[in-house]
């Protein structure tokens with residue numbers, strides 16, 4: 001009897017893995033954020049043709065959006081990868097609820113741009129490296145800082161600095177937003193000043209390229 005159960009269990013796992021591998025991922029965007037996602041995606045021509053599923057979730061702990069590789073993608077060669085961007089329907093404000101869809105459009109675009117920056121970072125990593133990334137992200141504060149800065153930097157380097165700045169300022173200036181979250185933003189992400197500095201550097205590189 002035990003043997004049968006074990007076989008059944010193995011068969012279930014096999015079916016699960018096969019379905020995962022056979023599933024053809026597609027880019028899907030909910031209608032109510034379609035415009036914002038398209039504007040952000042327009043800054044990342046490299047991500048063209050890479051399936052990204054944008055999906056609302058009731059509530060995400062500690063963040064408003066989250067970019068992740070899909071498991072089915074991680075079981076395949078790197079060029080078959082696909083991603084998910086989870087978007088929390090609301091953020092936690094000391095006791096009260098705040099709807100993500102209510103934030104200004106440009107702030108939302110900046111937020112999505114930051115997540116696409118994470119995907120750019122993931123795209124440069126192999127499958128095992130990416131799994132290691134997930135583990136280090138959970139365990140090491142220093143690593144979170146590096147990863148978040150990399151995401152911001154990608155978005156800024158793709159011409160999204162205005163949006164990214166608006167998102168940052170929105171969070172930092174919004175007195176109602178949870179202090180813990182604000183602290184987290186200050187600790188791990190590029191500050192508005194650092195972003196301005198990056199933009200200046202890039203402009204001077206562009207200028208010298210023109211010469």
Ligand SMILES: [Zn+2]
Pocket residue numbers: 114115118148151
């Ligand atoms: Zn991030």
